[in-house]
Amino acid sequence: xxxxxxxxxxxxxxxxxxxxxxxxxxxxxxxxxxxxxxxxxxxxxxxxxxxxxxxxxxxxxxxxxxxxxxxxxxxxxxxxxxxxxxxxxxxxxxxxxxxxxxxxxxxxxxxxxxxxxxxxxxxxxxxxxxxxxxxxxxxxxxxxxxxxxxxxxxxxxxxxxxxxxxxxxxxxxxxxxxxxxxxxxxxxxxxxxxxxxxxxxxxxxxxxxxxxxxxxxxxxxxxxxxxxxxxxxxxxxxxxxxxxxxxxxxxxxxxxxxxxxxxxxxxxxxxxxxxxxxxxxxxxxxxxxxxxxxxxxxxxxxxxxxxxxxxxxxxxxxxxxxxxxxxxxxxxxxxxxxxxxxxxxxxxxxxxxxxxxxxxxxxxxxxxxxxxxxxxxxxxxxxxxxxxxxxxxxxxxxxxxxxxxxxxxxxxxxx
Amino acid sequence: xxxxxxxxxxxxxxxxxxxxxxxxxxxxxxxxxxxxxxxxxxxxxxxxxxxxxxxxxxxxxxxxxxxxxxxxxxxxxxxxxxxxxxxxxxxxxxxxxxxxxxxxxxxxxxxxxxxxxxxxxxxxxxxxxxxxxxxxxxxxxxxxxxxxxxxxxxxxxxxxxxxxxxxxxxxxxxxxxxxxxxxxxxxxxxxxxxxxxxxxxxxxxxxxxxxxxxxxxxxxxxxxxxxxxxxxxxxxxxxxxxxxxxxxxxxxxxxxxxxx
Numbered sequence: 001x002x003x004x005x006x007x008x009x010x011x012x013x014x015x016x017x018x019x020x021x022x023x024x025x026x027x028x029x030x031x032x033x034x035x036x037x038x039x040x041x042x043x044x045x046x047x048x049x050x051x052x053x054x055x056x057x058x059x060x061x062x063x064x065x066x067x068x069x070x071x072x073x074x075x076x077x078x079x080x081x082x083x084x085x086x087x088x089x090x091x092x093x094x095x096x097x098x099x100x101x102x103x104x105x106x107x108x109x110x111x112x113x114x115x116x117x118x119x120x121x122x123x124x125x126x127x128x129x130x131x132x133x134x135x136x137x138x139x140x141x142x143x144x145x146x147x148x149x150x151x152x153x154x155x156x157x158x159x160x161x162x163x164x165x166x167x168x169x170x171x172x173x174x175x176x177x178x179x180x181x182x183x184x185x186x187x188x189x190x191x192x193x194x195x196x197x198x199x200x201x202x203x204x205x206x207x208x209x210x211x212x213x214x215x216x217x218x219x220x221x222x223x224x225x226x227x228x229x230x231x232x233x234x235x236x237x238x239x240x241x242x243x244x245x246x247x248x249x250x251x252x253x254x255x256x257x258x259x260x261x262x263x264x265x266x267x268x269x270x271x272x273x274x275x276x277x278x279x280x281x282x283x284x285x286x287x288x289x290x291x292x293x294x295x296x297x298x299x300x301x302x303x304x305x306x307x308x309x310x311x312x313x314x315x316x317x318x319x320x321x322x323x324x325x326x327x328x329x330x331x332x333x334x335x336x337x338x339x340x341x342x343x344x345x346x347x348x349x350x351x352x353x354x355x356x357x358x359x360x361x362x363x364x365x366x367x368x369x370x371x372x373x374x375x376x377x378x379x380x381x382x383x384x385x386x387x388x389x390x391x392x393x394x395x396x397x398x399x400x401x402x403x404x405x406x407x408x409x410x411x412x413x414x415x
Numbered sequence: 416x417x418x419x420x421x422x423x424x425x426x427x428x429x430x431x432x433x434x435x436x437x438x439x440x441x442x443x444x445x446x447x448x449x450x451x452x453x454x455x456x457x458x459x460x461x462x463x464x465x466x467x468x469x470x471x472x473x474x475x476x477x478x479x480x481x482x483x484x485x486x487x488x489x490x491x492x493x494x495x496x497x498x499x500x501x502x503x504x505x506x507x508x509x510x511x512x513x514x515x516x517x518x519x520x521x522x523x524x525x526x527x528x529x530x531x532x533x534x535x536x537x538x539x540x541x542x543x544x545x546x547x548x549x550x551x552x553x554x555x556x557x558x559x560x561x562x563x564x565x566x567x568x569x570x571x572x573x574x575x576x577x578x579x580x581x582x583x584x585x586x587x588x589x590x591x592x593x594x595x596x597x598x599x600x601x602x603x604x605x606x607x608x609x610x611x612x613x614x615x616x617x618x619x620x621x622x623x624x625x626x627x628x629x630x631x632x633x634x635x636x637x638x639x640x641x642x643x644x645x646x647x648x649x650x651x652x653x654x655x656x657x658x659x660x661x662x663x664x665x666x667x668x669x670x671x672x673x674x675x
Binding site for chain 1: 488489490491494496506508509510512513525526527546555557558559560561562563579580581582583584585587588589590591592593594595596597599602603658659660675
């Protein structure tokens with residue numbers, strides 16, 4: 001069977017070689033990359049612009065951004081027909097291609113986040129290594145931990161006040177340098193689509209900007225949601241631990257800290273949402289107003305075939321409803337959680353409508369293609385590019401975050 | 416002893432200093448410059464006479480056999496489209512299996528295995544249009560390939576390196592003509608290459624050889640005596656989707672405005 005045939009249904013006249021070649025993994029790719037960029041921008045709001053209220057979530061989102069980073073690559077690898085050759089994009093990039101920028105932008109961004117994390121957690125590394133060093137007769141596990149943390153200090157054991165202040169300055173500089181790189185990381189993902197002149201839906205210079213704005217929206221939303229979830233777990237843990245250690249923060253303290261951070265962050269979420277929706281609507285109105293040759297088929301896809309996906313799920317459920325939820329005064333944690341889930345759904349649907357919607361019509365402008373998402377896999381292909389493949393991509397960052405949190409505890413200060 | 420700071424500074428300086436002359440070596444590779452300027456060789460072009468095509472599909476069969484594209488796979492390097500324009504101004508197009516078996520049904524294939532019957536009396540005009548890779552002068556597929564596996568030769572033909580393609584599908588997306596697909600056996604991007612292995616030996620392409628009606632011809636645009644070149648230079652020829660700026664090099668005689 002030809003690649004794409006398993007999930008493509010054709011209607012009217014399409015060219016014989018046309019199938020839905022870019023599937024759910026290519027939807028996941030900009031979605032995950034967007035989360036990386038968005039989480040980083042959120043952490044930078046505190047580190048660079050000094051938004052003190054976001055201190056609570058800044059570290060959290062920085063570590064989360066780092067956990068998401070390797071996962072941005074995963075959907076691409078799962079989508080490639082020759083995954084073993086994927087490294088060639090890094091090794092022998094052909095610079096006229098937008099994808100070739102991947103290696104450079106991705107590794108630059110990775111290095112910036114890694115070094116920023118190092119400066120943020122250096123004190124913790126040194127302290128942990130020193131405390132483990134002091135332990136007489138270390139167990140094998142402790143010895144391993146000691147080695148790990150000693151290596152992580154990279155030989156910089158100085159945690160005097162001056163040294164830590166220098167660290168702070170370095171963090172600020174790195175975060176500042178990271179913002180354009182994060183935007184570029186996602187902007188070029190938009191450029192990959194926006195520069196495909198053969199596709200009438202993708203072909204717009206607005207695409208990178210639309211992608212950046214919705215990336216920040218999705219990144220902030222995921223950070224809020226994960227923050228709420230982790231805080232819930234911590235509250236439950238705190239209740240149990242407080243019996244033994246009364247000096248730990250009480251549930252009420254944690255609760256008020258949580259509510260405060262969530263309310264503050266939601267305001268930034270709303271700001272970026274307005275920007276993202278404005279740009280998307282501008283693009284839509286502009287296409288209708290100029291009504292070039294492709295508008296006929298685009299209109300039938302946007303207003304008829306994909307109406308539910310675009311206007312009901314994406315704009316209605318994913319934008320309008322959370323917008324109202326966040327605007328109603330007295331934001332509660334539960335409402336924020338529902339709102340952020342809907343925002344994430346909206347951003348995911350935006351990616352879906354761009355990637356899948358862009359392939360829903362033939363280049364001949366005379367036929368349509370319908371994508372049937374493979375649920376139960378019957379081959380490696382339908383596993384990788386189906387529902388379960390997407391689920392793997394969605395779950396992995398949380399596993400990485402769990403491991404990273406063991407080395408770089410995001411809530412340490414409040415302990 | 417050298418301090419860490421000065422060690423870092425000096426190594427950056429040395430690395431930077433080395434990088435500049437090394438990159439110059441790449442920029443001024445004389446062989447590459449010569450190859451880029453080389454316009455003494457051939458420039459392969461194709462001429463399709465839509466007035467002569469009868470839609471038999473022999474060219475599609477010939478191509479599949481010659482180029483090891485699995486015979487039953489629903490992808491093809493070249494195909495033939497059937498156009499039926501009815502008196503009410505509607506255009507009906509189909510290309511069942513790329514017209515590998517010609518057009519065995521009178522009804523138009525509209526997908527889902529359904530056929531749309533058109534009465535003979537309603538037909539205003541009808542014709543066949545063969546399609547293949549346009550070997551563009553400004554090929555978007557070459558531009559977008561992230562690893563350079565798709566490349567253009569000096570004689571204008573766009574080729575795919577099967578041992579280098581990573582199978583991302585960007586070239587398939589970038590082609591406005593829908594001529595590219597994934598090869599079902601090799602799992603890399605695949606397309607028509609004007610039978611490069613044949614034309615460079617002075618032979619005709621497989622589809623040209625299979626066409627009994629002379630609807631397909633291959634020629635060298637840099638040879639003014641080439642019969643194909645003479646037709647392109649002196650007659651009213653057209654190309655497909657000129658608006659994309661790809662500068663296609665497959666020329667059509669008798670192209671109708673309905674052709675997509």
